[in-house]
Amino acid sequence: MFVCTNMKRTLLILAVVAALGAVFFWLATGANRGWTRTSVPVKTLDQVTGIEGIEYRKQFVPGLDFLAAALLGAALLGGASLLFGNKQRQTNTKP
Amino acid sequence: MKKTLLALIGLTALTSAALGAPQTFDFKDPKGVNNIVFKLDALLEATQGSANGITGSVTFDPDKPALTRGKLVVAAASLHVPNPMMKEHLHSRQWMDVAKYTDITFETKELKNVKTSGAQTTADVVGTLTIKGVSKEITAPIKLSYLKDKLSQRVPNLKGDLLVIRSTFTIKRSDFGINPAAPQDKVSDEIELALSVAGAAAR
Numbered sequence: 001m002f003v004c005t006n007m008k009r010t011l012l013i014l015a016v017v018a019a020l021g022a023v024f025f026w027l028a029t030g031a032n033r034g035w036t037r038t039s040v041p042v043k044t045l046d047q048v049t050g051i052e053g054i055e056y057r058k059q060f061v062p063g064l065d066f067l068a069a070a071l072l073g074a075a076l077l078g079g080a081s082l083l084f085g086n087k088q089r090q091t092n093t094k095p
Numbered sequence: 096m097k098k099t100l101l102a103l104i105g106l107t108a109l110t111s112a113a114l115g116a117p118q119t120f121d122f123k124d125p126k127g128v129n130n131i132v133f134k135l136d137a138l139l140e141a142t143q144g145s146a147n148g149i150t151g152s153v154t155f156d157p158d159k160p161a162l163t164r165g166k167l168v169v170a171a172a173s174l175h176v177p178n179p180m181m182k183e184h185l186h187s188r189q190w191m192d193v194a195k196y197t198d199i200t201f202e203t204k205e206l207k208n209v210k211t212s213g214a215q216t217t218a219d220v221v222g223t224l225t226i227k228g229v230s231k232e233i234t235a236p237i238k239l240s241y242l243k244d245k246l247s248q249r250v251p252n253l254k255g256d257l258l259v260i261r262s263t264f265t266i267k268r269s270d271f272g273i274n275p276a277a278p279q280d281k282v283s284d285e286i287e288l289a290l291s292v293a294g295a296a297a298r
Binding site for chain 2: 034035036037038039040041044046047048049050051052053054055056061063
């Protein structure tokens with residue numbers, strides 16, 4: 001009985017932490033509304049020719065796909081918590 | 096006899112230099128600055144990337160810029176977008192098929208509407224663009240900047256000139272068989288290309 005209650009609570013906590021963590025991470029890294037990127041362009045100016053060169057620096061920038069996947073995962077965790085009923089109260093009310 | 100021959104060769108070289116003979120500029124860029132940026136602005140999604148595997152050569156005469164001829168080659172494998180899955184798709188058989196079509200080329204045929212002001216020349220370049228094995232004749236506005244004696248500023252201990260070419264033009268991916276079935280609200284049919292390259296002619 002305690003196992004069910006603890007599992008339900010753990011899953012719910014995990015779901016909330018995952019959802020909030022994903023949203024916070026997405027916001028903190030610039031709230032990219034495009035696809036997730038693993039590199040970002042860095043522009044460099046060639047002083048002689050005036051050409052703006054483009055180099056790519058490795059950097060993880062989560063996009064909406066990352067946010068959607070994380071929120072889906074959180075929703076699944078939250079949904080899974082419903083599978084565990086709260087039977088502790090019923091047990092305690094019995095004489 | 097030998098002295099006369101050497102004198103003749105020297106005289107020919109000096110005359111050519113004085114007359115401003117055409118120079119061949121090599122666009123292999125050790126600094127990796129040369130690039131072409133591509134943009135696709137669809138209704139639902141915008142995609143932007145670049146390529147920097149550019150080589151080729153252009154023959155340019157500062158006194159006769161209308162006679163400029165050359166060929167630029169872009170290594171298809173150097174096409175880059177910041178999303179790894181998108182890049183994988185871009186290089187795949189359905190899109191650019193970089194394993195089979197390794198190069199994107201542009202070869203000039205002629206320059207029209209040539210206007211020169213100082214070291215700057217603007218024109219419309221007519222040439223053949225080949226992407227994914229499909230060749231099409233296109234016309235694009237072009238700006239040439241001739242930077243005399245500037246090579247040493249870029250590559251120490253090497254004297255010579257630089258030629259900067261800039262051009263922005265639009266092509267249609269359906270014209271070149273780049274996944275023409277892909278929905279245009281997600282991947283625009285029009286591709287805006289912005290070319291910025293510099294070539295060197297050492298002396």
